[in-house]
Amino acid sequence: MDASARAKRGTTIKDVADAAGVSVGTVSHVVSGARQVRPATRDRVNAAIAELGFRPNRVARSLTRSRTSTVGMVIPDVANPFFAQLIRGASDALEASDYVVVFGNSDNLATKERRYLVEFIERRVDGMIIAPAANADADQIRDLGEQLPVVLVDRVTPGWLGDLVVGDDQAGMALAVDHLIGQGHRRIALINGEEELSTARARRLGFEQALRARDVAAVAVSDGAFSIESGREQAMAMLAADPRPTAICAGNDLLALGGLQAAHELGFSVPGQLSVMGYDDIAYAKLASPRLTSVSQPGYAIGAAAARLLIERLRDPSGARQEVAIRPSLILRESTAPPARPSAVSLGQ
């Protein structure tokens, strides 16, 4: 078998130097290309490297260079499709710049998040991308940002003054509400995620403002968690009310999917008797039945943007703070439609 195909972990730069009859410094330089080496000796070194299957020990390198070429990501949950996309976008960009990513799932728990942050600090990651948990430790995150490049993504933490990439939640909710009102809905409710999350708050605000701007009153607003199950429960409660809403706006697609489920269980047709509007436009929105109308907010692009910001900051720590807001757009599908002609009974005014 070709020895060069092997990656021997045991062999060190010293072994290579001995085998090639040069100093370790020279080996280091041919490996890193940091300075010119006479072609003849370079070849000798490379031959020895191949022969021995030498793989430079990056932890040693990290120690001397005091950079690890790794970035830490802490996000709520990889299994959430929005964050899976976000991670994918970020890691693609990061890898292109030769960073490796380590990550942790916070489950939206401040305690777990805190643990990852110190873990990553101890591992001397070069930078971090964080989608803060609910009730995140804003002080810790701010301090962190003073010690190494940190970009917050999707969610903000109170008092954060560093780099940031978020969706424009207010604009997005305005899109959703305007669409529904344009279709003739007047009884519009909101089911939402954790109030502790900046996204949930911003979306509720956007919802309320858009409604107010059109002079219609919110019929109901509730919150819970950004999950299918919570969406189902919140929608159940709303559909039990009388008069019930003709449209439900959801804080994200998972909630909307849960809403669809509730409507189905309760025997309400969508969009016939109830319109349901999602947010995020995850891949599964278009597979639901009916296919979900949603406000698109591409996780991949958001993650990629965060990575780009981080990479820039890593290159130039003193550059100006950047805040990018990803513009949302409306994706029309079949879960929304004009409300059924109101029966005299169910419409108050």
Next chain:
Amino acid sequence: MDASARAKRGTTIKDVADAAGVSVGTVSHVVSGARQVRPATRDRVNAAIAELGFRPNRVARSLTRSRTSTVGMVIPDVANPFFAQLIRGASDALEASDYVVVFGNSDNLATKERRYLVEFIERRVDGMIIAPAANADADQIRDLGEQLPVVLVDRVTPGWLGDLVVGDDQAGMALAVDHLIGQGHRRIALINGEEELSTARARRLGFEQALRARDVAAVAVSDGAFSIESGREQAMAMLAADPRPTAICAGNDLLALGGLQAAHELGFSVPGQLSVMGYDDIAYAKLASPRLTSVSQPGYAIGAAAARLLIERLRDPSGARQEVAIRPSLILRESTAPPARPSAVSLGQ
């Protein structure tokens, strides 16, 4: 502000030693708890640690201990819900044992996979969990397994003799086929993922064997990729055939979802005119319309099992090789039903 809340990256064990008036050895020992330290001095050291916001540099520690407490995972794609769950299962287990995970998306490309493997080797991960890409470099992976603990997950590579956790694809497909046959289907087709993947091959084999065991002939078998789009295309082709299948079995849920889409576009009702059967039972299977009947193969459990095997192997590198096959089970939902009464024309025999 409380200095102890800060994680200063600049301060070293030496700084702490000086501040506490002890030696670095002592500080090291109170940090690691490796040996007894007189309470009084321990307190002094801890005070200094808090005071200075000292965070041990794990890269230095890794260098001296020659272990990094990190494991590498290379999987096809985080954004694939099955693998997202698998990752989640693995990282939960790994974190509980104080490992951090670094990961890479191979996109089923052997070249990308190869790059991650050497990257992780160079970073001296303690072990790896790999879901091999299509046409993975079996030699490289085998060599890898001789150098450090590696567990293969979901897919096998030719000649692999190390730890392994996979689903029992043959049994799973038998479940699917038996269900369909039990419902009266005789014209059953298979749409499948990449033939280069062991899972695709095993599922096809299982499909064919189960059919043969019941004395029914496969009506069509095609392959492509384990994706929604490929499922749509393959199903389109099959539904254009005459006579067409009364049931389509899919190599995974993504394919089945694509199949549902194709049926919808072509105007075939499911399960009225066509039954569709998934595999994996990802979270979105139950959100599809109709809700997808599927063979359950829990990604979370598979990932967790792989992590457990790896952790054991890390503890005892010389232990016996372990191979665990996760038993699949049938999840009955609404995408399958007995075939419509055959018209005289379309049924040959």
Next chain:
DNA sequence: CTGAAAGCGCTAACAG
């Protein structure tokens, strides 16, 4: 163009 040597921050003998 190349070699020697001083660290990077920590651990783990070893010696008290």
Next chain:
DNA sequence: CTGTTAGCGCTTTCAG
């Protein structure tokens, strides 16, 4: 119970 010290494997001056 505590201090000293020799590395871990590599990078990077500083001299040649």
